[in-house]
Amino acid sequence: MRIYLDNAATSWPKPEAVYAAVDHYQREIGIAAGRGGYNDAVAAQRIVESARRELATLINAPNPNHIIHGCNGTDSLNLAIHGTLRPRDHVVASVTDHNSVLRPLADETRFRDVTVTYVGCDAQGLIDPDDVRRAIQPNTRMVIATHASNVTGAIQPLAEIAAVAKGADKLLMVDASQSAGHVGIDVQNLNIDLLAASGHKGLLGPPATGFLYIREGVEDLVHPTRQGGTGFESQLDRMPDELPTRYEAGSLNGSGIAGLAAAVRFLRERTIEAVAAHENMLVKRLWEGLAALPGVRLYGPPPSPQRGPVVSYSARGYDPQEFTAALDAARGIQARAGLHCAPKMHQALGTFDAGGLVRMSVGWATTVEEIDEVLNVASAIAGA
Ligand SMILES: Cc1ncc(COP(=O)(O)O)c(C=O)c1O
Numbered sequence: 001m002r003i004y005l006d007n008a009a010t011s012w013p014k015p016e017a018v019y020a021a022v023d024h025y026q027r028e029i030g031i032a033a034g035r036g037g038y039n040d041a042v043a044a045q046r047i048v049e050s051a052r053r054e055l056a057t058l059i060n061a062p063n064p065n066h067i068i069h070g071c072n073g074t075d076s077l078n079l080a081i082h083g084t085l086r087p088r089d090h091v092v093a094s095v096t097d098h099n100s101v102l103r104p105l106a107d108e109t110r111f112r113d114v115t116v117t118y119v120g121c122d123a124q125g126l127i128d129p130d131d132v133r134r135a136i137q138p139n140t141r142m143v144i145a146t147h148a149s150n151v152t153g154a155i156q157p158l159a160e161i162a163a164v165a166k167g168a169d170k171l172l173m174v175d176a177s178q179s180a181g182h183v184g185i186d187v188q189n190l191n192i193d194l195l196a197a198s199g200h201k202g203l204l205g206p207p208a209t210g211f212l213y214i215r216e217g218v219e220d221l222v223h224p225t226r227q228g229g230t231g232f233e234s235q236l237d238r239m240p241d242e243l244p245t246r247y248e249a250g251s252l253n254g255s256g257i258a259g260l261a262a263a264v265r266f267l268r269e270r271t272i273e274a275v276a277a278h279e280n281m282l283v284k285r286l287w288e289g290l291a292a293l294p295g296v297r298l299y300g301p302p303p304s305p306q307r308g309p310v311v312s313y314s315a316r317g318y319d320p321q322e323f324t325a326a327l328d329a330a331r332g333i334q335a336r337a338g339l340h341c342a343p344k345m346h347q348a349l350g351t352f353d354a355g356g357l358v359r360m361s362v363g364w365a366t367t368v369e370e371i372d373e374v375l376n377v378a379s380a381i382a383g384a
Pocket of ligand 1 (some may be wrong): 199
């Protein structure tokens with residue numbers, strides 16, 4: 001049996017209700033949502049809409065039609081970035097961002113003369129909102145904040161960053177891929193204009209799910225970057241104006257979305273707070289156990305409720321890839337090594353040249369026994 005500690009990449013296992021919802025959709029419905037008026041097509045559409053409502057409730061979005069289903073967090077971030085930026089715009093981003101932000105921005109820089117200021121972070125991966133304020137320029141279109149770092153687990157001071165963005169009358173886009181399902185997010189309270197998230201990490205949905213929230217009114221600024229069939233208004237040579245259809249070209253991932261709806265219901269019933277409390281307890285145990293090992297150096301904020309469930313570290317004498325290979329070989333422990341698609345974060349931490357870090361990310365189903373076993377094995381490897 002494996003010990004899975006890569007929940008920051010995608011969560012596993014999923015709650016039983018998620019497998020059941022996917023199975024039900026594939027066997028009993030099995031058709032494209034929003035395509036056709038027969039009974040099962042309507043049932044498929046209802047499931048897709050119920051997922052929209054669950055996600056809207058989760059982040060306190062007033063209108064479920066402003067939740068756009070996407071393929072994953074990356075897809076939703078691409079829509080938000082490429083759809084909103086115009087030639088010669090300026091963006092305030094940060095070194096904590098993932099490649100799903102960095103690469104679309106690099107593309108904008110290359111092909112549309114967009115300029116980007118990357119705000120730095122402290123040793124724990126936290127951004128200073130004053131740095132964001134200082135980076136804003138007259139032509140800044142958008143401030144981007146990665147809510148929780150996938151490397152250090154640091155959760156950014158979103159309310160302060162939002163106040164800076166609003167104070168300067170700039171759009172705020174949040175990458176909540178690592179925070180959704182771990183911490184509560186209220187898009188109205190936080191004045192968020194665009195929020196992208198994966199559905200398959202902390203939200204516990206199936207692979208290839210994700211969504212983008214677009215605040216009402218902001219859609220006027222977001223061009224649909226993908227065009228195609230929508231199942232209605234087929235006479236138009238462009239995407240229909242209505243949301244969510246404007247941004248949902250092509251057949252949706254019906255069974256994935258059905259699973260995502262079940263996952264968010266599961267989280268609502270169990271409560272995000274209860275899941276987070278379990279994960280925080282495991283992070284503390286893992287952190288303290290690793291801290292006691294010779295040659296292990298931990299990165300990111302120490303255990304606290306204000307932190308995502310990832311623990312990253314280096315082990316003296318080991319390349320991170322060698323260390324994770326040894327964990328896997330010894331006991332099927334599945335952890336991640338490398339730059340974690342966040343090269344600027346590793347440059348900021350000073351871990352880039354050493355090939356990044358070892359990252360262990362716990363989940364709702366990780367047990368205390370598994371963490372103790374991981375510590376035993378890590379101790380044997382680090383002490384060897
Ligand atoms: C901070 C962050 N943003 C975005 C993504 C991309 O999410 P997805 O894998 O759903 O495309 C990830 C994935 O690891 C991430 O950690």
